[in-house]
Amino acid sequence: GDSVTQMEGPVTLSEEAFLTINCTYTATGYPSLFWYVQYPGEGLQLLLKATKADDKGSNKGFEATYRKETTSFHLEKGSVQVSDSAVYFCALTLNFGNEKLTFGTGTRLTIIP
């Protein structure tokens, strides 16, 4: 079946450090890929997305590139801030009018000043 594997957490970084959270996927079809972020006590917010190979999604300084050859969608940010502390989820959905999201286990990120 379809699945998403993401980097185990928790991850702790100093402010202004470079961030990478790895995400790989297995899918029977040609998925769209997403990164969601969850702040404490809140629901999920869409951070960025990519719908086809070599697409780069970007938002708020975060980037991820859809790599079909390595089935990956790694999240990166050049300089993290304390406000980036949250749980990050990689997810996929297959097209064909199917809204079901398959999520990774989530990576808790803590940024220390």
Added chain:
Amino acid sequence: KAGVTQTPRYLIKTRGQQVTLSCSPISGHRSVSWYQQTPGQGLQFLFEYFSETQRNKGNFPGRFSGRQFSNSRSEMNVSTLELGDSALYLCASSLGGQGTHEQYFGPGTRLTVT
């Protein structure tokens, strides 16, 4: 535009009881999906409704059910509650229809079963 709203935000129930959770999607969105989030199992898909029809279903027992109304609002029901049903239940809405659409999540309903 108002976001996805879920009511109630917090709920405490006893084993064996049943519970109904409500979700109001973003105006114009016709698809509503439900997810269960627990520390052990993570985020798991329950079901999706589009134009009042269940379009997709996850691997949950029949105690979990849902419905969607003509205004796209959705409810999910859990009967005969078990301790393991304690979780954050998230609702997400999207335009639905053809293609891949962004899903917008509500703040969730925190259900505690004692």
